Amino acid sequence: MPTIAIVGRPNVGKSTLFNRLTGRRTALVSDMPGLTRDRREGEADIGGHILEVVDTAGLEEADKGSIADRMRSQSELAIRDADAVAFVFDARAGVTPTDKAFARIVRASGRPVVLVANKCEGKAGTEGFYEAYALGLGEPVAISAEHGEGLAELESELLAALGLKPIVKARRRRRSEEPEPEAEIPEEAETEAEDPGKPVRVAIVGRPNAGKSTLVNAILGEERMITGPEPGLTRDSISSDLSWQGRAIKLFDTAGLRRKARIDELAEKLAASDAVRAIRFAEVVVLLIDAERPFEQQDLTIGNMIIEEGRALVIAVNKWDLVEDKQATLKDLKETVAEKFAEAAGVSVVTISAASGRNIDKLMKAILDAHAVWSRRISTAEINRWLQVALARHAPPQSKGRRIRIRYMTQPSARPPTFIAFCSQPGGIPESYMRYLTNSLREAFGMPGTPIRINLRKGANPYADK
Numbered sequence: 138m139p140t141i142a143i144v145g146r147p148n149v150g151k152s153t154l155f156n157r158l159t160g161r162r163t164a165l166v167s168d169m170p171g172l173t174r175d176r177r178e179g180e181a182d183i184g185g186h187i188l189e190v191v192d193t194a195g196l197e198e199a200d201k202g203s204i205a206d207r208m209r210s211q212s213e214l215a216i217r218d219a220d221a222v223a224f225v226f227d228a229r230a231g232v233t234p235t236d237k238a239f240a241r242i243v244r245a246s247g248r249p250v251v252l253v254a255n256k257c258e259g260k261a262g263t264e265g266f267y268e269a270y271a272l273g274l275g276e277p278v279a280i281s282a283e284h285g286e287g288l289a290e291l292e293s294e295l296l297a298a299l300g301l302k303p304i305v306k307a308r309r310r311r312r313s314e315e316p317e318p319e320a321e322i323p324e325e326a327e328t329e330a331e332d333p334g335k336p337v338r339v340a341i342v343g344r345p346n347a348g349k350s351t352l353v354n355a356i357l358g359e360e361r362m363i364t365g366p367e368p369g370l371t372r373d374s375i376s377s378d379l380s381w382q383g384r385a386i387k388l389f390d391t392a393g394l395r396r397k398a399r400i401d402e403l404a405e406k407l408a409a410s411d412a413v414r415a416i417r418f419a420e421v422v423v424l425l426i427d428a429e430r431p432f433e434q435q436d437l438t439i440g441n442m443i444i445e446e447g448r449a450l451v452i453a454v455n456k457w458d459l460v461e462d463k464q465a466t467l468k469d470l471k472e473t474v475a476e477k478f479a480e481a482a483g484v485s486v487v488t489i490s491a492a493s494g495r496n497i498d499k500l501m502k503a504i505l506d507a508h509a510v511w512s513r514r515i516s517t518a519e520i521n522r523w524l525q526v527a528l529a530r531h532a533p534p535q536s537k538g539r540r541i542r543i544r545y546m547t548q549p550s551a552r553p554p555t556f557i558a559f560c561s562q563p564g565g566i567p568e569s570y571m572r573y574l575t576n577s578l579r580e581a582f583g584m585p586g587t588p589i590r591i592n593l594r595k596g597a598n599p600y601a602d603k
Contacts, residue, residue: 139299139301140189141189141191141219142191142216143192144212145226145239151192151225153283154225158181158183177191178191179192183295184296184303188295191219193215216243221249221299222250223291223295224240224243226255228254229265230265232268232269237271250274251278251298253291254266254277336386337386337387337508338387339386339419339420339423340419342424344427344433344435345392347426348427350390352489353388355497356388356500357388375389391415391416416446417446421450424440424443425455432477441478444588448553449510449553449586450481451485451504453500454470455489456492457496467486467488481586481588482579483585485507485586487499487500510586517546517547523577523578524545533560540561541561542560543566555590555591555592556590557594561595566593571591575589
């Protein structure tokens with residue numbers, strides 16, 4: 138698939154243009170410069186051709202080893218891997234020395250370049266538009282990514298840079314028509330039957346500086362995400378596609394989640410919102426714990442959020458190579474998990490070192506096993522054979538002096554496993570008995586580490602008269 142990298146200095150509108158081309162508001166957008174840090178990829182239908190578009194961090198002069206330097210390195214990798222480059226500058230601000238410096242980098246790459254003069258709406262961008270000829274990148278294309286103006290000409294130039302001709306006339310958005318909101322990460326995961334051909338959606342979440350981006354890089358086998366000792370490096374929820382033992386996986390790296398009271402900056406608020414949506418969108422969520430500070434209150438809060446959302450949970454304990462008494466520490470960790478995450482009893486706890494790649498295979502197996510359990514369906518006959526045994530072992534307590542009868546049970550959906558029990562007095566069954574049924578069901582059918590939902594309904598066995 139041909140690839141176009143969108144590059145330029147910070148705050149020129151690269152992410153807004155990315156959202157326009159892909160038709161989805163997936164990249165975080167704000168007036169704050171430098172909001173984007175990692176590369177984000179998306180597909181765009183341009184002239185009937187499906188192209189891969191890459192949003193990049195702003196190019197800046199920076200000291201070696203700094204965050205800005207690492208962002209620049211990621212942008213330069215995107216240029217190297219691209220088939221064409223869209224170099225964006227702010228026509229209102231005019232051409233700056235930074236634009237000129239990085240225009241030289243783009244020219245030296247040897248890639249075909251389309252010069253994009255953004256923010257050309259009205260008369261304010263006229264002077265800066267003509268300054269662009271000094272960059273030596275050819276004639277600029279005037280657009281307004283925010284208002285959707287000039288996109289037809291830009292798309293034609295992008296196809297020409299790739300040596301492609303339109304197959305069909307691309308549908309043109311009206312000026313007032315906005316990209317689809319946050320289409321890459323819907324509000325929650327689908328609950329229909331599993332399609333084996335679809336990738337397993339996996340989100341890596343945790344507190345800031347737990348090593349999430351380092352873990353994603355270790356799984357992918359490349360430096361795909363910016364990493365470092367500074368907490369809060371990741372802002373967008375960035376997806377990456379991979380294949381693991383023949384199974385397609387879409388992996389999401391997310392921003393670190395802190396308590397709401399400690400989130401002050403706009404960038405972190407946007408990032409936290411994106412991370413929560415990633416949890417709702419995921420099928421399996423890996424909660425990454427720092428072995429040096431395991432299970433702080435925020436870890437427990439995140440874990441319970443995952444369970445409440447009905448996602449399969451896997452706990453990865455990072456920096457395990459720094460732990461001295463491994464056996465005792467692992468025992469304590471498993472006891473904490475059993476106590477704090479009782480609603481998803483049997484959660485897999487995998488010790489890893491993201492920096493060295495230790496136990497990545499073991500973690501990936503745990504992810505796929507958790508997904509299989511989360512997607513499991515049990516026949517109605519098997520459920521009701523189990524139910525009779527469970528009721529014989531421990532009958533429901535009486536409610537208001539009346540005996541409660543649970544007559545029948547079925548599983549209407551999976552992902553997570555969800556059951557309906559038809560009974561005489563739904564409101565009279567205590568929580569303690571529901572926990573007994575849930576744990577017995579989990580044990581009988583081998584469903585560790587996934588939330589199980591049992592809904593009570595008043596009614597008779599629908600098959601009683603058949």
